[in-house]
Amino acid sequence: MTTIVLSCLASVVVVLFCQLRTPIIFSSFSQEAPAPASSELTLTSTLTSNCPVPTSSVKEEEDCSKNFFELASEIGTDKVTPHAYQHAYELYLPAVRHTSVKMMEIGLGCDMVYGPGKSLDLWDRYFTHVNTSIFFIEYNRECAKKWEHPRKRVIVDTGDQANVTFLNEFLKNHGHEYDIIIDDGGHTMVQQITSFQNLFPSLKSGGLYFLEDLQTSYMRGYGGNYLNPSTAIEYIKGLIDAFYGFGPSTDIIGQIQNINCFHEVCVFTKK
Numbered sequence: 001m002t003t004i005v006l007s008c009l010a011s012v013v014v015v016l017f018c019q020l021r022t023p024i025i026f027s028s029f030s031q032e033a034p035a036p037a038s039s040e041l042t043l044t045s046t047l048t049s050n051c052p053v054p055t056s057s058v059k060e061e062e063d064c065s066k067n068f069f070e071l072a073s074e075i076g077t078d079k080v081t082p083h084a085y086q087h088a089y090e091l092y093l094p095a096v097r098h099t100s101v102k103m104m105e106i107g108l109g110c111d112m113v114y115g116p117g118k119s120l121d122l123w124d125r126y127f128t129h130v131n132t133s134i135f136f137i138e139y140n141r142e143c144a145k146k147w148e149h150p151r152k153r154v155i156v157d158t159g160d161q162a163n164v165t166f167l168n169e170f171l172k173n174h175g176h177e178y179d180i181i182i183d184d185g186g187h188t189m190v191q192q193i194t195s196f197q198n199l200f201p202s203l204k205s206g207g208l209y210f211l212e213d214l215q216t217s218y219m220r221g222y223g224g225n226y227l228n229p230s231t232a233i234e235y236i237k238g239l240i241d242a243f244y245g246f247g248p249s250t251d252i253i254g255q256i257q258n259i260n261c262f263h264e265v266c267v268f269t270k271k
């Protein structure tokens with residue numbers, strides 16, 4: 001008798017459990033949206049997008065959702081290798097990422113094992129605004145020629161970053177008022193200092209100059225050596241002295257708002 005009562009109770013519990021679960025499972029299925037048709041995957045306005053500017057493809061939408069480090073790692077530029085420039089770029093770039101940026105980078109990557117155009121791809125995918133313009137200066141003529149107009153928003157110019165006549169010609173042709181300038185060129189002392197002195201004044205107010213690969217100031221092969229007065233690092237130390245009113249002053253010091261040095265890269269903001 002006890003067995004019969006217990007098995008009846010067990011059946012009632014099973015039936016109740018099934019009745020409770022069925023509607024819950026059903027309701028969760030009934031709330032699922034139907035899969036979008038492939039034509040609906042094209043995004044045309046911010047209404048359907050998480051990106052704050054209009055995107056025109058799923059690819060652009062995906063790029064927009066990635067930060068500097070994620071995009072740079074996926075593309076494969078050495079900016080996110082042990083250089084670890086992400087700490088500098090992540091601090092400054094998100095504020096301007098979706099604005100109409102005018103930027104220039106020295107160095108396409110023609111001598112890199114991974115090949116040219118990695119940072120070009122990075123900037124073209126990172127900056128989202130349709131009116132953004134991206135300029136490159138590259139010394140290797142043959143390589144630069146192949147990349148002259150690789151994308152709608154990008155122009156590559158052939159020239160030497162240590163040649164003042166070329167730099168002035170470049171500025172005459174492409175204008176001033178840059179938001180961002182990046183030196184990732186030849187990394188010798190003369191190249192880094194000459195480019196900085198001649199290009200920094202062409203930043204707009206609030207513009208940023210990223211001087212990469214400053215570790216070469218300690219490498220003889222690039223003209224560097226610890227405390228050698230002709231290195232880029234000693235030049236920067238001189239700027240800091242001048243900033244505090246000591247040592248020889250230069251014209252450029254009056255244009256610098258701040259200097260922020262990270263591992264192997266310093267960032268200069270224009271007043």
Ligand SMILES: C[S@@+](CC[C@H](N)C(=O)[O-])C[C@H]1O[C@@H](n2cnc3c(N)ncnc32)[C@H](O)[C@@H]1O
Binds near residue numbers: 106111
């Ligand atoms: C380190 S690679 C640039 C890497 C690239 N920006 C990237 O993230 O993949 C340096 C580039 O600067 C170029 N370069 C070397 N000397 C130069 C000079 N004097 N003027 C302009 N470009 C130079 C090299 O040909 C090479 O393409």
